[in-house]
Amino acid sequence: MAELRGIVSKRSTQTYIVAVGLMVMGLALTTLCFAAWFQGVEPRWSVILFGLLGVYMVFLGVDEGWLSGLEVTPRCLRLQSFGRWQEYPLEGLEAADGLRDILAGGLQLVLIGKEREALKVPLRRYRNAGQLAQALLDAAWLHNPDLVVMPRLARRLGTPPFGVMAARKGSRKPQWPLI
Template sequence: MRAQKITSRRSVQTYLMAVGLMILGLALLALCVAAWFQGVEPLWSPILFGLLGVYMVALGVDEGWLSGLEVTPNHLRIQSFGRWQEYPLARVEAVDRLRDILGGGLQLVLIGPEGLAIRVPLRRYANAVQLTQALLDVLWLKNRNLILMPRLARQFGSPPYGVLAATDK
């Protein structure tokens, strides 16, 4: 019996990258506070870079503990900063693969009509391959004419993979 829902699992790399972002953000914030008290001119520059440090800490917290992904036969759910967003998959016509800006993890782009594009960050999840195959299985079930871009097709082949769809093999 096949699973009805595939949920992301964080890996050691996910936590290392999250902690690294938080440490860098705190270091940048500490440098900016020190520069502020030393009277660096213009005064807005340590404020601006200090805000960047705060953003890096928040991004690290999101990356490590508040983000997630869930694939079911009916929808895709992406969690960011603790909030879930649900995306319907019926209108997706093509899928491409990119490298995520944070650490080079895998990222899928679901392409639909009229400029619809959904970015699916797989980051450094321990089960990124299984999540990708499950998502491609569901998309293939919704649209048998699904177009896989060449980079993605070379890496994974063509669906079904047997994660959320039956294989013909």
């Protein structure tokens, strides 16, 4: 039996600009702290603390630009961070909402389930964020046709099925390429 494959995130130019910006700021902060250490700035723990913050910013930039990703399949949501994939099953989701992300102002989906904590899915860094959001809502709708899409998100995207993971309403032919 043919199974649907997933939609994979595509990084945008903005993703790389934000990542390089984080890395440059982290390197600048670490360099300033290194110079302050040799100039004898007191207390020493503050210099170490801010130096470690700079190193963390460099690692965050590398993750943001090259090691993170997202994949939506009909069965689960897969998030990649620092090169490791985590799977989140889509069964049991009851509602979905959309928020503005404070980093870069993009879309952030919030998936709400009865028996688990709300899952926040940042879509700010992806060129195909709209298609990913529609695929995620379609996949959740396949598991729960009574999925509640909050008005704020419904105004922005509409209501499932969108035709990305599930056939559109009134269409008998699947809109997804089968493999």
